[in-house]
Every structure is written in structure tokens, then in C-alpha cells.
Amino acid sequence: MRWWDLQRNFNHTTIVTIEKVVDETPTVRTLYFSDDVMSNVLPGQFAMVWIPGVNELPMSVMISKETGKAAFTVRKHGLASTGLFNIKSGEKIGIRGPYGNAFDIKEGNLLLVGGGTGLVPMMRLLTHVKPTDNVTLLIGAKSQEEVFFESLANELLKNNPHKVIVCTDDGSYGEKGFVTDIVEKLVNESHFDGVYTCGPEKMMYKTVQSAHSKGIFVQASLERMMKCGVGICGSCCVGEDLVCKDGTIFDGNHLSQNKEFGFTHRNKAGILEDY
Amino acid sequence: MRWWDLQRNFNHTTIVTIEKVVDETPTVRTLYFSDDVMSNVLPGQFAMVWIPGVNELPMSVMISKETGKAAFTVRKHGLASTGLFNIKSGEKIGIRGPYGNAFDIKEGNLLLVGGGTGLVPMMRLLTHVKPTDNVTLLIGAKSQEEVFFESLANELLKNNPHKVIVCTDDGSYGEKGFVTDIVEKLVNESHFDGVYTCGPEKMMYKTVQSAHSKGIFVQASLERMMKCGVGICGSCCVGEDLVCKDGTIFDGNHLSQNKEFGFTHRNKAGILEDY
Amino acid sequence: MEPSLVTNIGKIQLDKPAMLASGILGISLDVFNRLYRSGAGAVVTKSLSNEPWEGYPNPTIFSVDGGGWMNAVGLSNPGASNFAKMIEPNQDVPIMVSLVGSIPEDFATMINEFKNCNVTAFELNLSCPHVAKVGLEVGDDPELVKQIVTTVKNSTNVPVIAKVGLGTTHYLNTVKTAIDSGIDAITAINTVRAMAIDVETQRPILSNKFGGLSGTPIKPIALRCVYEISSKYDIPIIGCGGISTWEDAIEFFLAGASGIQLGSAIGDNWINVFDDINKGILQYMTKKNYSTINEMVGLAKKF
């Protein structure tokens, strides 16, 4: 036996077979597979997902109701994510990780704000709340057909005092308008012990601003271009932080001092671009 | 921390400082040093000893009365052993190991037969006998001035029924003649539960023959040219066995089927030479 | 005398001998500042080209089972001009700018971009093992090496380092050509061309198929290169390849390096590796009674 057999090397790509594919919206799918390690990651952690012959992408690890299983919920976008989106049941992908830190889950009144596939870590966070916590989940989407995980969230929260609020930009479902306007309203109206957000950067930026300016503990899970996922390549830097290694989760104190958060990110060549 | 820091890698050369040098005879010295691992090796195990700038040699690990310490007892012979012989207190050598298997120590009447530095593993064996064992130690030497470890042996055996018999080839001390003649006599006269030998190959060969032909359990610790000590280079082969890895200790059953034991060994180029 | 970590690599003086190697985390000034505060004596930038490069698609980096890392990032970089603008505000951090190109003019143009920047040295990457037309294909062509080094030396007063690696010709010839053309120091070595195949999918893992092996596996190879160069030529050397502990650092000093670079160790031990190495070196110096790094350089050659 070699030393690396003593325990699974989290940096080694493990091949798993996709066992089930669920369409969430016309552009979002969830791909389920069996893997003990991934089934037990902490809320907020991600994996590097290899689509053989296509690319390797960072993906938040989605929950599965079955023990020993996990999933990825992917929105079809460019070549890479479309490659993953098109993986069929029975096909193989490679995974390494989990990487990244986890949400620091407070007790009491919790506000979760997720947009698009940013809902993935929110779903896992919901599996970690205490039964006594009062949980409000805001789901942001462009339009009715882009809404997903609403019923899953209600189900996960069925034993908690809770509210799941959906907002669509076009008002085709739930409340009309930006989710961040509701955040601003809620933090003004009620007391929260913790605010958690993942989704489009502008959404996270405003959410962090609203909460942090009121002194509320808030954490956001950042997305940046990731090549290695392990703190070697530097492509995921935001200010002096490496998102893959120092994050992906940062709190309001830290983020309010970061000049790049909310404004700029780096492209594949490492050039700073505006959001 | 790297994986190999988790425990000491026995194949890694550790540098130790010689703390004390004791002259045993004009050509034999014992060099003491501190090392927890070496202080606790099993009887029969050896180390590869690096004399910086000179060579690296296999050496049986000698006991020390002080805890956490060990020693090498070296006879000055060629360049390499003379290099070790000349190491002074305060100087450094490198050690790796321990390597090799250990004597299978029976209970009852034990006969130990050692010649020259072959006494080293016998001394450690003596520290492992039960107080009820009746121990006979035969020490073979060319002449009086080459006798050593006699009083150490008596001291180690002070709580046992025991006998320490010295023979010199020239009769200048103890009994006159070859130690193997006494072995033949003893196994004919008395019952032994185990016979253990280390020293010149002809001595071991005859000892093994005498005991094995009477059906007595016997083990010998073989010496062969050793370059790696870990079963890679092949230089220590004796028949199909690799002394460093399969031995150095073999029992009578095994040895009596080996065509090379007692007759031939390989030199530094790997050429078979007669003893 | 209290031991000091200051080292002189020819004309280059650094407060601490361990630098960040090129291509590792080397993309933003904020990160450079952080690494400098963590104990790095200098940071080498990602290798920059005239134009921005996206690099290869992922997988571009993975950890090798037997230890170490393999990468084929494909020299992705924002381009020299963008990068120069980013580091213009730099005051404190000793930055070495790594450059990659295929003709001498590429290098001259890039060096000009940095005229307003505080640059400690330029490092010419003549040895990337997995990008065609630059890197090793350049390093393996002595005439081109000569032209590039000569052009660069004529374009700047900042010290210039050539980074070499194991290519298809003898790296010692590249070293000699670079020295003859006026180079100020040598960094040895870059990653070693390598490959891994996933047995389940039966594909090469890296999107580029071939990549560069770095980390602990290449340390004994890098060390022998440093020893060979220092035995043969009188040129300041920066050792690089698999360094992850203070013992490794000392080995490279003893072999003839007056500075060291590390990359992969950050993937294994994160950035406190600089501080750990600095502390270990100081303890060793105290024990062995050295007051400067340079006293140790090349000591193993006397045996």
C-alpha cells in the first residue's frame, strides 16, 4: 500500500457515473451520482468537475435525498457548462475536492438570498439549520420559467418556521423586482442573526451592503475564474484573497474592505473586467 | 507537514553523533550514540551505517545499558570498517534501518554461538531471554586478545542459570580449539530448545549442521555483501534468498536446503567466490 | 553575529532568499503584497507575453498521486502591457517580471512596457515544456537564446535572469549561451515535461495532454542541475524545483544557489511555507554559526 491509499487524496480526480438527470428549468439540470465524500461536504463547499474531453469547472456540491449521493446543478452557458449540461445518465465525469470553507451558520432568524445556481449552496445550508431557526429564503430569477428549488426549499424547511419568497425580474411569478430590494426591506423591518448569499455578484454585493451596514452578520460565497481550485494558479484572486483557498465564503467585514468585490473580476487571461 | 514526517522513514539516513568510543580489543571498538529507534531494535536486526566520505556498511545494532542509546561494534578490516573504527567521539555518522528479521527466541535450554563481531546480535538476544531460561554462550576468538563481551555476557545473564564458554584457536584463553567442536559435543550431551549463531560462515555452517541433524531448532544470522539493505540491488543474495530482506536470520530447515550457505558468497562485482 | 537572511544573487540583493516562482498565484499586485508580508523575498510574475493569452482549457492543473503537481496552464496571462499598468503603483515588493516570447523583438517591446515600474529583475522563461513556439522551443535554440539575451540586455539596466529547464538539447549549453550573451543569473529549473492518463476514461488528463511536472518529484533533478551549473560556470544561480522545507532550501544553497524559488509547495502547505522556511534557515545558520546565506553557497562542491 502506498501512502496515498491510506486516505482518499482530495486532490485526485475520482471518476463517478451520473445516475440520474433532472431538468430544473430549460437551461438548468441536476446530475446525481454516488460518492460518500461529496455527499457529506459542508454547506458552501465546491468540487472541480471534469467533463472528459471538454473542460473542468468549479461546481457547488448539490444535496441529494439519498445517502451516499450528491449532485451538481448546472446552468448551460458556454462550452464547458453546456458540456456538463449534456452529460447523460450512465456517462462518467471526474470530481476532485471538496474545496473551500463553509458557511458559519448562526442560530435564530436567518435570511438566505440565492440567485440562479447560487441556490445550490443555500439548499445544503438549509439541511444544517436548527429546527428552532426562523428561516427566510429569497429566490431571485429572471422569469417564471427560470425558477427552481422553490418546492425543495419548502420541503427542507417543513419543520421550521419559514418563508420562501420568489422574485422575478419580470414579475411573471412571485414578487416583481430585484431580490436585493426585498433584502433591503427585510433587514430594515426585522432582526436577523445571519444573512447568507450566493448568486450574481451584484446581488451579493447589495445584499452584503444592506446587511453589513446594519451590523448584521453576513456571508457571501464568491465565484471567480478557477483553474486549479487549490491555491496555485492565482486565477481566482479577488484583491489579495484567493477565492478557492481563502473562501469561497467571506463575511461582510472582510468584503466591505475589498475593492474588487461587486465591481471587477478577472477573465481567463487574468485581465480585470467590470461586472 | 509532509507525509513522511508522520513517522520516521526507516529508509532515510538519520545523522547521529558518536558520544563514546570503547576499545574492546586492539581491532574492535564500540561506538555509542543516542537514537530511540536503534535502541529498541529486535535481536538480529541491523542498520546501514554511513561513514561520510568513506562508505556505508551493514552493522548489527549493539545494545547500550543506557535507555535511548545504541551502538555499533566494529572490527577494523578494510577501508570502510577502518573508517568507522576511526570515528571519534563527537563525530557524526548516518544510520538507516533497522532492517532484517529477528531471532525466534525459544524457552528452556538455549545455546548461543558467536564469533567475533557476530557476538553483537547475541548480546541483544541475551537481553530478551526469560529468567527461567538456561543459557549457554560460546564465544569463539583467535586468541586471548581478541576476546570481548565475556564479562558483559556474564553480567547480562547474572539472573539466569548460565554458562559463558570462551574458546580460542590457539588456546591462549579459555578452551583451546574451534568453537564448533564444542557445539558438536554439547548437542550430543544435552538437550537444547534453541540454538542461535552469528559469526564466520564456516562456524555457522557447522553449528547449523550439528544442531539441525539432531532435530534441534537452530537459527543463523547471515552476512553477505550489502549495498542497499532493502531488497533492491540483489548483492546480498544467497541462493534464491535476499539476506537483507528475507533474513538476515534463517533457520536450519531453510539453510540445509541452500546450496550456497557455508560454501560460497558473492564479492562486490557479484562474482561467486568460495569461503 | 545574528544570522541574516539577506542574500546577494549577483547584482540582485534580497532581504530573504525564498521567492515565489513564476506562474504561481502571480497575477495581482495585492496578492504579491500578501506574499511579501508572508515572508517571500521576491515574487516572480506569471510569464507575460506581448498579447494576452487565455491559456488552455481545464484541466490545466492536477495533483500527481506519487506527489507533486502537473500543469499545462498554457501560459495564460493578461499580456505585458495590462500587467505593467497593474504593478505601476508598486513600491515595496521586489517583483521579478517573467517574460515569454518567440522572437527578440517580443522581449524588447515588453521590457519597454515596464519602464515606469519598480522591477527588481526580468526573468526570461526559456523553458516552458508545454507551449509550442515559446519556452523550450526557444531555450533549445542557441542562436535564438543569444539574440534574445543580447536584445534584452541592451534594452534595460535591470538585472536579467534566464530560466532554464530540461529540454531536447542539453540545458548546460543554454546556460553557456546565456552567460556568453551577458545574462546576470540563471534560474534552474522549470517543470519537467510529463503526462498522466486516466485509466477509467483512457484519456490524457490535461486538456493539452502533456504538462510540466513540479513539486517534490523534481527536487533531486533540480538540485543536480544547480550543482552542475555551479560546478561548471561562475554565475549566480536561483534554485527552483520541489523546494518545500528549510532542508530543501539549504540543500540548494549548498549545491550553489544563492536564492531559491518555490511554487508547488504552496499547493501543499499554503503560503506560510515562506515563514516556515525562513525560520528553519535561521535556526540552521545559528546552529552552524553562519551569519550570511552567501557563506553556505556551494559548500557541497568541496567534496
Add this chain to the structure above:
Amino acid sequence: MEPSLVTNIGKIQLDKPAMLASGILGISLDVFNRLYRSGAGAVVTKSLSNEPWEGYPNPTIFSVDGGGWMNAVGLSNPGASNFAKMIEPNQDVPIMVSLVGSIPEDFATMINEFKNCNVTAFELNLSCPHVAKVGLEVGDDPELVKQIVTTVKNSTNVPVIAKVGLGTTHYLNTVKTAIDSGIDAITAINTVRAMAIDVETQRPILSNKFGGLSGTPIKPIALRCVYEISSKYDIPIIGCGGISTWEDAIEFFLAGASGIQLGSAIGDNWINVFDDINKGILQYMTKKNYSTINEMVGLAKKF
């Protein structure tokens, strides 16, 4: 169909694909027999020279902290003539005789010594990285390689293999020269030139200072060499370097090797490594539905 471990390396057919590499335990017929019984498909002898060689003084071998082994045994061997006499009784074991020399005549003389022996192949060691005048110094000289291979091919009908490694010239040129001169197969690779220094005594550890790195650290390098050779030339290949598990073996098959050799793994896992690898290969073949090794050879090249 039941999977079979039989493999065809050009004209050489072996019952099992994993061989003992040259220089490891390869000194006595009794040991060869034992290794064969343990599951080795063939054994390669220590590299033999015309005259017996004592080799270098110890330390000649040590285990590298980051994994793998370093050695500078100095090609110690009993000489071709003594060795040939020893293996004359051999009936069962497929023995490949490794030869080393500095001029074509050396090789012709040695081959003649083996005329009464049952030899499966001759392997020409053109790549020992730490002995002057033979090994790499030979492999790096194309004219000499041509003469040696031509002479050897004219001296015997037994298949002849050339063993290459990373030298100071491009190993692919050595491969091409050997192929053009009629070689039957290529073994890639030998150890990689390397070094280690003890920081306490400040000395190079090996008595020869430089040695060859083997074992897990060189696996990714060896694998890329096999892939490069098989992508460029149509020649049977034996993969060697860092192989210690069945996954490693499969990787080499997929890269283009139809046989493999291993040495260092014996230092780590002792000789049951052959059996473990054989079992793992069979399980993989069953799962993937292969009936012969040769079906897998080179599959990774299609991507």
C-alpha cells in the same frame, strides 16, 4: 472470453506483461526463478560489461524523502562471461540480458558469450545516467548508437531492445537512430540524473555524487516518453519508470507500451508487486471487456 496476460512486444511473446527491470535483484539465476514464480513475465539482468566491475563504494542507493529511490551503483556486475556461465542451466525463465559497453566490439564479444544460453532478448543499456563512457554518453552519440545496434543485430538472431533515457541530447533522436539501425523494441526510460545533499554533513549523499532517480517521481516523465515514442514511431515499446500498481501498468499500455518493467516498486512493496499487478490488470480487463493486453495498447492516443 477470459482475459489473458500474454503480450506480444513485437517478436517477443511473454506470458505476463510485467518484467523485472535491469539492475534490480538481477544477479543470480535462483533469484530469477523466484521472481518468475512470483509473477514476473521476464527478468532483465543487471547491465553486464565485458569485464567484471565492482561499481562505486557505498552509499550507492537510498530512498528519497519525497518518494522514489536514487542510485549510483556504478553498474557493478560480474562480467558477461561469468554471468553467461551462471545462467546456462536456465530452461524456464524468460531472461533478457542487459548489456553495457562503449564500443560496438564490446557488445559483439558479450553476445558471443551467451551463445549457449536461453536468452529471450538482449537489452542495450544506452542510458545509464551516472557512469562515464558508457550509458548516456553512448546514447547521446547517434553515430555510436547506429554502429552498436548494427553490430549487435548482425551478431544475433535474438530480438534486441534499446533502452533509452533522458540524456543531454533528445532521446527521440536516439530512438530514431536505433529504429533506423534495425532495433526490435525500445525500453523507456532509465533513471533520471539527480542528486541529494545531506544538510548536516553538507556532502552529496551518494559516493558518486550524482545518481539516477527512479520510482514514483519519474512515472509521469516515463509515461510521456512512451506516449511520445508511440505517437511518433511504429515500434514495440516497453514502459519503465515508477510503475508500482496495476493502474500504473494500464496507463503505460494506454500510452503505447505492450510490456512494462519495474524495479523501485520492489523496494517499496517487495516481490508480490508482480502478482498484485497481474491481478489488477486482469480485473480491469474483465471490467472493460478486453481479452488481450494488446487490445489496450495505445488507446489514449486517439484523444
